[in-house]
Amino acid sequence: MKTVAIITSRWQSTRLPGKALIDICGKPMLQRIIDVAMQAEYIDEVVVATTPSSEPIIQYCKEHNIPFYVGDEEDILTRLY
Numbered sequence: 001m002k003t004v005a006i007i008t009s010r011w012q013s014t015r016l017p018g019k020a021l022i023d024i025c026g027k028p029m030l031q032r033i034i035d036v037a038m039q040a041e042y043i044d045e046v047v048v049a050t051t052p053s054s055e056p057i058i059q060y061c062k063e064h065n066i067p068f069y070v071g072d073e074e075d076i077l078t079r080l081y
Helices: 029-039 055-063 076-080
Strands: 004-008 045-050 068-070
Touching (some): 004 076, 045 055
16 A cells, blocks of 8 residues: 655645745745655655645645646645545
8 A cells, every 4th residue: 555645735824925935944844744755764755735826836746746636726635525
């Protein structure tokens, strides 16, 4: 059986728009979260679940060969499922 970690990330944020790709000591926050998840011995794959309006996140995932899924803007449960 394969264990997949799903990281939800969206570009729109009321308090800090674009926070997923804010640089923290040379790496975007999203990449740091992915790296930590992949260090867990029971995680086989990490997938980023995002929204259609999160084009910068989608582009980042494409450029770095990170699996991603683009789902409903309003329904996070559907995005995860």
